[in-house]
Amino acid sequence: MNKLQYINSLLILIVLWMPTYSWAKTKLFYLTLENNVFTPSELKIPAKEKVKLIIHNKDDKAEEFDSFDLNREKMLFPHKKAVIFIGPLLPGKYEYFGEYNPNSARGIIIVEVSNAN
Numbered sequence: 001m002n003k004l005q006y007i008n009s010l011l012i013l014i015v016l017w018m019p020t021y022s023w024a025k026t027k028l029f030y031l032t033l034e035n036n037v038f039t040p041s042e043l044k045i046p047a048k049e050k051v052k053l054i055i056h057n058k059d060d061k062a063e064e065f066d067s068f069d070l071n072r073e074k075m076l077f078p079h080k081k082a083v084i085f086i087g088p089l090l091p092g093k094y095e096y097f098g099e100y101n102p103n104s105a106r107g108i109i110i111v112e113v114s115n116a117n
Contacts, residue, residue: 026050026051027045027049027051027052028052028054029043029045029052030053030054031043031053031054031055031056033055033056033057033058033059033063033098034058034059035059035104036059036104037104037105038105038107041106041107041108042107043109044109044110045086045110045111046112046114047089047111047112047114048087048088048089048090048113049087049088050085050086050087050088051087053083053084053085053086054082054083055074055082056080056081057077057078059079060078060079061100062076063076063099063105064098064099064100065084065096066096066098067094067095067097067109070086070089072084072086073099076098087111091112092110093109093110093111094108094110094111095107095109096108096109
């Protein structure tokens with residue numbers, strides 16, 4: 001293999017690796033919906049980072065995750081997990097609720113500046 005072929009092969013590997021690398025950097029956060037209540041009711045995430053929120057609906061009925069603050073809504077099917085990407089966000093508090101049970105299915109996402117930043 002000559003030098004040019006080696007460099008081309010290396011570049012191809014880097015290009016194929018990059019999407020995997022950027023996905024792997026995305027931090028994961030979890031919410032659970034059970035008995036029409038989100039747990040934890042307060043979830044802290046880092047500021048200025050895109051994060052992956054995984055919500056597990058353990059109830060027998062569907063619910064809809066709604067947040068005007070986050071500009072997100074997502075159907076949560078019974079006994080299934082749903083994924084929502086949020087951010088990057090500025091520090092602050094972002095409320096969310098369940099559309100079908102807004103009095104009990106409520107929570108807040110607290111976006112904080114990490115000490116590591």
